[in-house]
Amino acid sequence: DIQMTQSPSSLSASVGDRVTISCRASQGISNYLAWFQQKPGEAPKSLIYDASTLQSGVPSKFSGSGSDTDFTLTISSLQPEDFATYYCQQYYSYPWTFGPGTKVDIK
Amino acid sequence: QVQLVESGGGLVKPGGSLRLSCVASGYTFTDYFMSWIRQTPGKGLEWVAYISSSGGAIFYADSVKGRFTISRDNTENSLYLQMNRLRAEDTALYYCARSDAYPDFWGQGSLVTVSS
Numbered sequence: 001d002i003q004m005t006q007s008p009s010s011l012s013a014s015v016g017d018r019v020t021i022s023c024r025a026s027q028g029i030s031n032y033l034a035w036f037q038q039k040p041g042e043a044p045k046s047l048i049y050d051a052s053t054l055q056s057g058v059p060s061k062f063s064g065s066g067s068d069t070d071f072t073l074t075i076s077s078l079q080p081e082d083f084a085t086y087y088c089q090q091y092y093s094y095p096w097t098f099g100p101g102t103k104v105d106i107k
Numbered sequence: 108q109v110q111l112v113e114s115g116g117g118l119v120k121p122g123g124s125l126r127l128s129c130v131a132s133g134y135t136f137t138d139y140f141m142s143w144i145r146q147t148p149g150k151g152l153e154w155v156a157y158i159s160s161s162g163g164a165i166f167y168a169d170s171v172k173g174r175f176t177i178s179r180d181n182t183e184n185s186l187y188l189q190m191n192r193l194r195a196e197d198t199a200l201y202y203c204a205r206s207d208a209y210p211d212f213w214g215q216g217s218l219v220t221v222s223s
Contacts, residue, residue, distance in 0.1 A: 032208070032209075034209040034210075042215075043202055043213040043214060043215050043216060044152070044202075044210075044213055045213075046209070046210070046211045046212065049208070049209050049211070050208075055211065087151075087152060089152070089209065089210075091208055091209045094157070094166050095154055095166075095168050095169070096142075096154040096157075096209075096210075097154070098151060098152035098153070098154070100151050101151060101152075
């Protein structure tokens with residue numbers, strides 16, 4: 001199975017900050033990577049797929065980059081509605097696997 | 108708009124069975140593969156099973172293979188997960204997710220608790 005890791009596991013940031021979250025795969029996955037946002041009590045919401053393609057309706061403050069084993073999610077200017085937990089997921093091979101999540105909270 | 112509504116969760120004893128359902132609306136159900144994904148505070152998000160649009164291709168996580176069965180009824184826009192020989196470690200919030208290459212839309216989840 002492909003193991004997914006994320007760093008940091010949590011971070012505190014202020015409104016307006018630029019935030020970067022890293023995701024690493026245990027083996028190459030090309031660009032078969034998705035990012036999700038989850039708020040408490042809600043289902044995960046798709047943000048980005050194919051490592052860098054924004055899901056329809058997702059604001060452009062979110063961006064993704066990377067390929068092979070190293071990936072990044074960036075939020076250009078953090079807003080109150082962005083405080084949540086973010087997960088990466090590989091769909092290069094079964095079983096699909098998820099990272100453990102990065103919790104973004106208010107400083 | 109896309110809607111996925113799960114039902115069928117509850118409390119069940121170890122060794123028992125449960126059947127989850129997911130009704131889809133707001134899109135053409137037969138155009139998409141579907142998945143079940145579960146979430147626990149301890150293990151995070153875990154993909155469980157995946158079924159192609161016709162039902163002809165099915166994949167399972169090793170942790171549920173031989174115990175769980177995914178199926179779909181395209182005439183009812185419905186997805187199912189039959190869970191047998193349940194274990195305490197199957198306790199989780201179970202999501203159905205519209206999936207082609209990746210799970211792009213998720214339902215709100217159905218809670219399954221396995222406990223004596």
